[in-house]
């Protein structure tokens with residue numbers, strides 16, 4: 001046997017042996033969570049075929065609500081019970097506030113320098129503070145109320161033009177995506193794209209497609225993240241794909257920054273400095289240019305668009321699909337609106353606190369179809385215990401919110417769509433976690449709830465809705481981290497007679 005063959009044979013035998021030895025010595029004497037049998041090198045990766053949240057739910061039903069897996073060389077912990085979630089994000093909240101380093105974070109999060117991907121530390125704290133102040137505080141949300149109402153009205157007006165005479169078949173996905181994208185773009189760059197008839201629409205359309213690709217490429221979908229050897233050879237060309245995506249998103253966000261920079265230069269007065277997220281970041285850049293670089297700004301623009309636009313629009317699309325399949329629920333929501341608002345004006349965002357059933361519909365949709373079915377992966381910065389089990393530093397922790405939301409031990413009749421279940425309890429605790437929990441929980445939940453509530457309420461108040469055919473709207477899930485509906489929603493829509501006098505003047 002020549003040297004090369006000898007090298008490969010020893011490699012084949014030695015690697016699994018070293019791996020098993022390391023595993024054994026590290027784990028000896030520790031109380032480890034239950035785990036399915038694994039295969040050397042790949043661990044449990046061979047079990048992952050299909051939607052990850054579904055596969056993990058199936059495995060957890062056999063191995064328990066705190067289950068250990070290994071994706072190649074990376075240990076993974078899967079949490080599927082409210083009590084374990086509570087322990088993770090109360091006692092262990094700081095330890096678990098870290099994020100794992102994944103390859104997508106290198107390219108799409110500019111070396112993990114965005115609020116979503118940054119490790120728990122100073123940069124993350126600074127970004128979270130800035131975003132709370134500039135985008136998510138109650139005062140900030142109030143100042144953007146006009147933007148949200150304007151965009152929802154545009155959606156309604158647009159639908160009215162198609163449906164004022166009779167029932168018309170309408171495609172909903174692109175309309176709703178345009179709504180949430182425009183709202184975010186106004187907050188980020190004081191710009192709206194869709195519905196303007198501007199040349200930017202094409203550019204934004206392309207960018208929206210890129211965002212969908214980003215969702216597909218982000219997170220735990222790259223085998224090279226788990227088996228380092230595959231990364232060396234760029235298995236399936238994943239790294240190349242990320243690089244290509246990064247180039248596209250980079251150009252888009254750099255252009256936005258340059259536009260605002262030029263506006264700020266043209267106007268020397270403070271008044272010329274706008275109130276957008278980019279303005280806020282550029283003001284900070286003037287004070288600390290080496291800390292708040294263009295790359296940091298670009299990464300966070302992309303994060304906001306990725307985290308904020310598809311999540312809300314997909315949820316509205318799921319909600320409309322569920323309502324079409326449950327006309328009784330739709331009717332009850334409409335009665336609530338008619339009773340409280342009447343027919344002399346359009347519903348406004350400030351009405352939402354008086355429309356509890358609409359909020360129940362939103363919550364029930366988020367329970368069945370959470371846009372982050374596994375939240376975003378967490379990673380303990382030091383060894384800790386969860387449910388009495390030892391969890392090593394560096395383990396990727398996945399919380400299966402989707403499975404908890406559908407657990408019959410936790411919810412009554414969990415697979416049925418029953419918004420009224422949210423009428424009884426004020427605080428659902430750790431069994432309802434569509435926005436995560438703890439210090440890394442979604443900072444955009446207030447914004448999302450306002451947009452989803454107002455959009456749904458307006459669609460219900462102004463239009464009659466029917467399914468395109470006899471059969472129910474399909475509720476199959478498509479590919480992607482945010483669990484989109486597989487087929488874009490189409491529905492029959494007709495403007496309500498009693499609202500026509502308002503709709504025709506929009």
Ligand code: HEM
Pocket residue numbers: 115116117128184303304307308309311312315370371372375376377434435436437439440441442443444445447448
């Ligand atoms: C239906 C709408 C939404 C859902 C279901 C949702 C869900 C989530 C979830 C599950 C997480 C991860 C929490 C964790 O790690 O435990 C998250 C994080 C995040 N979300 Fe949302 N989100 C929504 C809308 C938004 C909006 C509108 C924005 C902003 C415009 C936003 C911005 C973020 C950011 C920046 C993070 C990362 C936070 C961090 O790591 O510190 N989200 N979201």
